[in-house]
Amino acid sequence: MSKLKHQIRIKIRQRAKNRCEICGRHGTKHNILTTHHIKPRAFGGENKEDNLMCVCEECHREIHNYINTQLHKHRKPDMSLFKEAINYVKIKKNEFSKWKVD
Ligand SMILES: [Zn+2]
Numbered sequence: 001m002s003k004l005k006h007q008i009r010i011k012i013r014q015r016a017k018n019r020c021e022i023c024g025r026h027g028t029k030h031n032i033l034t035t036h037h038i039k040p041r042a043f044g045g046e047n048k049e050d051n052l053m054c055v056c057e058e059c060h061r062e063i064h065n066y067i068n069t070q071l072h073k074h075r076k077p078d079m080s081l082f083k084e085a086i087n088y089v090k091i092k093k094n095e096f097s098k099w100k101v102d
């Protein structure tokens with residue numbers, strides 16, 4: 001269970017206008033928005049607004065997958081890795097949406 005305060009979650013979601021900050025999709029019953037720690041809790045990241053972002057479950061999973069993959073390759077768990085993970089998923093999602101037909 002996360003100890004992140006409910007109030008902070010609400011604030012982060014409002015700041016993001018109820019959208020995923022990676023893929024831009026709105027939060028719905030089928031697209032659950034979660035709170036990601038840019039510097040993860042496991043590495044000392046705090047529950048502060050500037051360390052938090054609003055992301056959907058799908059993007060969230062991909063960010064952590066990327067971080068874990070890099071850690072398995074013996075990358076250092078530093079800010080450059082955490083930011084790279086976010087950018088990686090952002091670019092991946094944007095490239096995908098270019099191919100989507102409306
Ligand atoms: Zn997303």
Ligand SMILES: [Zn+2]
Pocket residue numbers: 035036037040060064
């Ligand atoms: Zn996270």
